[in-house]
Amino acid sequence: MDTHVWLAYVVTAIVFSLAPGSGTVNSISNGLSYGTRKSLAAIVGLQIGLAFHIILVGAGIGALVAKSALAFSIIKWVGAAYLVWLGIQKWRDRSSLTTQADSTELSAWSMMNKAVLINLTNPKSIVFLVALFPQFIDPAKDQLTQLAVLGVTTVAIDSIVMLGYTSLAAQMGRFIRSERIMMKINKVFGSMFMGCGALLAAAKS
Incomplete structure (x- = not known):
């Protein structure tokens, strides 16, 4: 994978990870309830769930490239359009990121298992990865290597x-809970998603 393509993916993956979602809610809730150190097990669990999605998506994309270049191109265009649509939805999102501290002590194993299920049962991750991966894969090059690079990068970020x-939640929980702040964050990430989609579409035209 070319360095400039990888760097472009890094930027997009950062936006994907930063955008508030179920994993974010879980991380903030754990930070508020248990602090950073004990919440590490839950972060590991989130990555296990994400890695499982990446493997599923990667296998599907690899099979698609092998069978139909046209279908692969269509998915790339649909993926760019999805990023723009996702940005519009995030811009219009008025929900706040509400978390509640849970006084019940959980073991590290229980926290990890809970986090794994949170990501495994989040279909948005698969849809997003299906839309995202094809934008950065060159069908003419080795698919497995490219998918491995994208997958490891995604999990690391x-x-x-x-x-x-x-x-941040462990230190500034009340600030993060603010509905006004979350609405502004949603608009920022909505703009980023739309920008990524527009740039990808422009690069193909």
């Missing part, structure tokens, strides 16, 4: 972001 959310 998401781990860092979730750790950041957890640490």
Whole structure:
């Protein structure tokens, strides 16, 4: 994979991980309830669930490339359009990121299992990865290597972001709970998603 393509993916993956979702809610909730250190098990669980999705999506894309270049191109265009649509939805999202501290102590194993299920049962991750991966894969090059690079990059970035959310929540929980702040965050990430989709579409034209 070319360096400039990988760097473009890094930027997009950062936006994907930073955007508030179920994994973010879990990380912030754990940070508020248990602090950063004990929440590390949950972050590991989120990445296990994400890695499972990446494997499923990667296998499907690899099979598609082998069978139909036209179908692969169509998915790339649909993926770019999806990023723009996702950005519009995020821009219009008025929901707040509400978390509640749970006084019940959970073991590290229980926290990890809970986090795995949170990501495994989140269909948005699969849909997003299906839309995202084809934008950065060259059908003429080795598919497995490219998918491995994208997968490892995704997990590494998401781990860092979730750790950041957890640490921030442990220190600034009340600020993050603010509905006004979350609406502004949604608009920022909505704009980023639309920008990524527009740039990808422009690059193909």
